[in-house]
Amino acid sequence: MALDNRLLRDLASNEKKLWYKEIEKIKNNSSLRQLFHIEAPIGFLGDPNGFSFFQGSWYLFHQWIPRKTKRKMVYWRGLRSKDLVHWESLPYTIDPDTKYDSDGVYSGSAWVDKGKLEFFYTGNVRNNDNEREAYQMRATLSENKISKEIIPAIKEPPHGYTMNFRDPKVWQQNGKNYVVIGAQTKEEKGCAIIYEASANLKKWQFKSVLQPFDHSIGYMWECPNFFELDGHQVFIFCPQGAEEKDLKYETQFPNAVVIGPKWTDNNLEWQLNKPKLSLIDEGFESYAAQIVQVESRTIIVSWMGPNKTILPTEALGWNGCLSLPRELSIQNGKLYQKPVQELKSLYGTKHVINFEQMAKFKTGLTSQFKVSFKGQGQVVWNLRAGNDNLGLLIKADLENNTLEVDRQSVFEKEINDRVKGDTSRKIKLELDNDELELEVWIDHTSFEIFIDQGKYILSGRIFTSEENQNCIFKINGPVEVKGTWHEIKY
Ligand code: FRU
Numbered sequence: 001m002a003l004d005n006r007l008l009r010d011l012a013s014n015e016k017k018l019w020y021k022e023i024e025k026i027k028n029n030s031s032l033r034q035l036f037h038i039e040a041p042i043g044f045l046g047d048p049n050g051f052s053f054f055q056g057s058w059y060l061f062h063q064w065i066p067r068k069t070k071r072k073m074v075y076w077r078g079l080r081s082k083d084l085v086h087w088e089s090l091p092y093t094i095d096p097d098t099k100y101d102s103d104g105v106y107s108g109s110a111w112v113d114k115g116k117l118e119f120f121y122t123g124n125v126r127n128n129d130n131e132r133e134a135y136q137m138r139a140t141l142s143e144n145k146i147s148k149e150i151i152p153a154i155k156e157p158p159h160g161y162t163m164n165f166r167d168p169k170v171w172q173q174n175g176k177n178y179v180v181i182g183a184q185t186k187e188e189k190g191c192a193i194i195y196e197a198s199a200n201l202k203k204w205q206f207k208s209v210l211q212p213f214d215h216s217i218g219y220m221w222e223c224p225n226f227f228e229l230d231g232h233q234v235f236i237f238c239p240q241g242a243e244e245k246d247l248k249y250e251t252q253f254p255n256a257v258v259i260g261p262k263w264t265d266n267n268l269e270w271q272l273n274k275p276k277l278s279l280i281d282e283g284f285e286s287y288a289a290q291i292v293q294v295e296s297r298t299i300i301v302s303w304m305g306p307n308k309t310i311l312p313t314e315a316l317g318w319n320g321c322l323s324l325p326r327e328l329s330i331q332n333g334k335l336y337q338k339p340v341q342e343l344k345s346l347y348g349t350k351h352v353i354n355f356e357q358m359a360k361f362k363t364g365l366t367s368q369f370k371v372s373f374k375g376q377g378q379v380v381w382n383l384r385a386g387n388d389n390l391g392l393l394i395k396a397d398l399e400n401n402t403l404e405v406d407r408q409s410v411f412e413k414e415i416n417d418r419v420k421g422d423t424s425r426k427i428k429l430e431l432d433n434d435e436l437e438l439e440v441w442i443d444h445t446s447f448e449i450f451i452d453q454g455k456y457i458l459s460g461r462i463f464t465s466e467e468n469q470n471c472i473f474k475i476n477g478p479v480e481v482k483g484t485w486h487e488i489k490y
Contacts, residue, residue, distance in 0.1 A: 031466040032313050034443045035366050035490050036346055038322040040064055045320030047288035048301040049076050052110035054117040058084050074104040084325045084342045092144050100135040100150050107167040117141045122166035132163040153204045160186055167223045180224045190221035190239050212272040218242040223288040229298050230330040233263040236289050247277040252306050255280040255287045257335050282427050284460030298328040309418040312463050324448055338454040348489035354482050360472045366488035369440040377477020386468040392447055396436055401429045410462035
């Protein structure tokens with residue numbers, strides 16, 4: 001994959017030598033570099049930001065720490081794509097270079113209006129006493145240059161809220177502009193705050209506090225998205241500190257969704273009766289989802305992080321990746337996610353899968369499967385297995401309607417020790433018919449499983465050796481396995 005020339009240009013000359021060395025190492029380890037997932041050329045990748053469609057292209061930024069510094073110094077790095085599949089790196093970044101964002105250009109969203117692409121984000125500042133300050137910023141792009149201004153009306157959170165106040169997401173509904181921001185009360189309860197913005201987005205006026213539950217959930221909500229989808233209002237957010245009684249999650253923090261009736265411009269009517277929180281992804285790493293709505297499409301991307309352990313690529317100078325873009329819909333009150341149809345352009349040679357007891361074949365490092373299991377019994381499916389390595393294990397039990405994913409064998413022992421047994425996920429499935437369909441996308445260091453037409457998603461990172469290219473199905477009981485798989489051509 002092409003490395004980022006922008007990065008080389010951006011680095012001060014005394015740093016260049018150092019990074020060249022790092023980049024050399026990256027070239028030599030190409031099997032760990034993703035093929036069709038977004039990664040940073042170097043440094044740490046975090047939340048997706050500024051996801052938008054502007055003048056015929058998709059734009060997608062992400063939190064980026066290009067160099068290790070004492071403080072977490074984040075930038076926005078951006079990419080552009082015509083098809084949501086092939087991305088080119090943008091020749092500019094949004095840098096922490098003003099007094100209002102001197103300790104990080106934190107997360108935020110994009111806004112497309114009157115031929116302009118703009119970004120709203122939180123400027124993170126640590127003052128002389130090392131206390132946090134949070135400024136909501138507007139950045140405008142013009143001829144590959146970024147100009148910034150602070151939004152004067154909200155130099156600080158409303159009274160009663162702490163400086164944990166960040167990640168503005170701008171959206172439009174019924175002709176009005178709104179902004180939702182992740183927040184925390186002085187009592188350390190999570191919530192989000194909605195502002196109504198003027199047509200030119202220069203004036204923001206406090207509108208309401210969005211906290212539709214009948215009790216508090218977590219201590220701080222990050223990365224909110226509030227939008228209408230298929231006649232429902234959907235709130236996607238990251239309630240840090242949520243308790244198991246409200247939401248069962250095994251990731252560090254949850255990437256969560258709650259679906260309600262249509263919002264009527266008056267938050268009091270969005271007090272949900274028995275609101276049900278669920279996870280965007282039942283897997284190992286998923287956080288900070290951001291959506292974009294373009295015409296009738298709603299597309300979501302998440303950060304496949306944070307990781308409970310240090311990833312093997314960190315020693316090589318980079319870390320983190322984004323999920324594949326997924327198309328959202330609501331069916332029977334539940335959020336469905338499907339890989340965007342543009343990803344089909346990655347399909348190379350197609351192979352048919354059809355057997356009754358066992359099959360073993362080689363797939364390479366990147367592939368897409370669509371397989372269905374029908375009958376009563378169990379299937380154990382190894383992906384990216386080696387000669388004496390089990391690879392990723394997908395275990396489907398059609399009698400008990402469970403799906404378990406075990407990735408113990410895809411980490412070096414040293415990593416497994418650090419993860420301390422957190423290497424498997426098991427979910428109970430409510431299937432719509434007697435067939436379990438799985439769509440699985442495998443890239444060099446990640447897997448994404450779309451279960452039952454996207455009703456559940458389970459994804460995560462994997463780090464196997466390059467030799468692990470086998471796919472094995474073993475069946476117990478009367479189960480028919482059918483489907484296809486594609487080699488990926490990029
Ligand atoms: C979520 C988050 C955001 C913040 C950003 C800083 O991962 O903590 O709330 O804006 O990361 O990198």
